[in-house]
Amino acid sequence: MELLHQGDILKIEKIKHPVLVVSKNFFNTSGEIIGCPVIYNSKPGPLHIWISTENTEGYIHCEKLGLLDLSIRGHKKIDRLSISEMMIISDAIQGIFEYI
Numbered sequence: 001m002e003l004l005h006q007g008d009i010l011k012i013e014k015i016k017h018p019v020l021v022v023s024k025n026f027f028n029t030s031g032e033i034i035g036c037p038v039i040y041n042s043k044p045g046p047l048h049i050w051i052s053t054e055n056t057e058g059y060i061h062c063e064k065l066g067l068l069d070l071s072i073r074g075h076k077k078i079d080r081l082s083i084s085e086m087m088i089i090s091d092a093i094q095g096i097f098e099y100i
Helices: 083-097
Strands: 008-012 019-021 032-039 048-052 057-061 066-069 075-080
Touching: 048 083
Parallel strands: none
Antiparallel strands: 008 019, 008 075, 019 032, 032 057, 032 066, 048 057
């Protein structure tokens, strides 16, 4: 199985929207990832981060984190985000869990 990296954007079998891999590379070696959907027809907000790449455009829904077992689902890498874009998304996700 191909190693997936933080920042990869995937099309996953039986999931409507593309998924951004937000988990770190060492976690992804398990065959599972933590991802957030990329939804084109959505509204901006503090947890909805707009991205536009060559093959993918939409809002990352940072509050919709999900654990996905890719060892049992077909998937294909369709794009990748830059480290600077991943930093913005990671900061938004971290903000969900910070203390007051």
